[in-house]
Amino acid sequence: MFHLHLSLMLGVLIVYALGTAFYLIALKTNEIRWGRYATRLTYAGLAVHTATLLIRWYEAGYLPITNFYESLSFFAWSIVVLYLLLEYRYDIHSLGAFVIPIAFAAIFYAMLLPSEIRPLNPLLQSAWFKVHVPLSFFAYSSFAMSAALSVMYLILEKQIKSKRPHAFYYRLPSLEVLDALSYRLISIGFSLLTITIIIGTFWSLKAWGSYWEWEPKQTWSLISWIIYATQVHGRSVSGWRGKKAAYWSLLGFLTIIFTYLGVNVFGGGLHGFL
């Protein structure tokens, strides 16, 4: 079973790599068929990926987001799910070239990490875990998506401003669509992050005896929360949009990366295992 899981993961990695390549070709050539191939591949990749997660769940007997390896896989999975939803809803193929590589990179990184199943950390034997962790990853992937859209916005904005239309000018959706979509994802991510943090405080009270421990992951997620809160507030009150909003969204995602990876890599804190 374990070998099956690993070989399936390798399959997922290859499919996402091909998906990335096809989305990039579609972006470069603007040929409709490459976009279609890319989408089909990504759906196939998602199907296999979902299967590996289910197998892992079955094998381990608990929700498999308990260590760095598993969380990277889940993070990639949530990005692909979210992306396919957006592509279906908004017909925005060009975004694939920006986010499927993130999923690929996450799986690639995961495959370098120890992946054996270990007994569940007693701390995680809790109902809170099943909500807190998946929610946080859906928040992360919303922010990742929003950051990708912001990068697209900045590229397109620069091309329109400098009056030098290149490939991106022809392939990307309009500024307003990119800006609005990025903001929508930030509001979704922000709501999810808020719920995650609130649930976290209750769990913290139960597990560690206080609502807030000021350990690195908590502190960093609070910083991310403040940045996104500022942006949501700025948008509704004083019309933060366009380039400024795009930069804030990138800044927010940088802190998210640090909340997720930095704290894991540099270790420390009660959240250290994840």
Add this chain to the structure above:
Amino acid sequence: MQIVAVGLNHKTAPVAIRETISFPEAVVRDALKTLSKYKHIKECVILSTCNRVEVYAVVDEPEKGIHSVKTFMAHYNGKKTSDLEDHLYTYHGRDAVNHVFRVVASLDSMIVGEPQIFGQLKDAYNFAFESGTTRSIFNTLFKYASQVGKEVRSETQIGKNAVSISFAAVELAKKIFGDVEGKTVMIVGAGEMGELTARHLVSNGVSHVLVTNRTFSKAEELAEQFHGTPVPFEKMYEKMVEADIVISSTGAKNCVISKAEVAPVLQRRMNRPVFFIDIAVPRDIEAEVNSLDNAYLYDIDDLQMVVAANIKEREKEIPLVEAIIHKHLKAFLGWYSSLDMVPAIISLRRKLDNIRESEIARSSSSLAKLPPELREQVEILTKSIINKILHDPVTELKKQAEHSNGYAYVEALGKLFNLKIDHQEK
């Protein structure tokens, strides 16, 4: 039977020639009737647009048929054939079909990807069909041509990306706003290009038009045309807060819209973007406006540059279009060669039979000396020689009829044996 195409277009003939050789809708039926009475012409279609005049015909002999068409084109327009000779191009066979497909795919147009030619060619065919100057070959050819036109438009982006200034401006607006539906446009001044661009925007869904002019009555006049609102010139900046798109085309010598005045407008708009289109020469809007966040300023040169880039972008699609043409060319020629193959084979057999019979007739006096059963034997023997000779080539020809190059075999066969192939004999 051969397909030929004879024509002149913007590349081969100056407008002075093009305007004298034309078949406008009013005369095209008569022209078709006239042409169909010329020698060697079996089917014909006449395409006449302002950039090209082309005659497509099915002829029994290519050189003579082409000559008929040339004579017709000149005489019908009161010219001498020699006046046209230098400007005409001619294609026959496979090249003619390829040419028809390139025309319908708009690869041969002055602006690659322009959409009108598809409809024009369709009309040309319909006139010919109604006038009874098309039969099975052209009915099929133009069905394929129409397929090429449709596929090129749905499967490639050759017709995308504007190649005129005013449409390029509309596309840019869409690149900024996504959808211009419900947006507000402000027209400053009363230049013609400004009005035209505004009209395109309105037909794309812009819902509200503000018009301002130093002479208020002119603003009122134009506003009325757009069912819009006239704005006194002094209140321009005040109302600009509502405008998502500002088109300026005044006749003023100096700048009318300055960065210093636009900056507060943008702030009051809560950073919603504004697209400034400056179509005036000399320019109306200070170039520095473009340096403001969320303001995008394009003057006429910038738009020209976008058009140039758009044309390049269209040209990138050409290989895809050519692939579509190639596919249909193969399919059509496959059909076409199967059409001629059977008559060609019949004609070959008849020729050999005729030779056999005439040779036997020539020797009839010596054959008469033979006993009847031996004479019978000679008949059988000569027939069987013909059958044996024909067997391999006929098998191969039938096989080739399935392929697009079967057409070349028919042609070679006709030349080698000097056959008169009449495909009506099918």
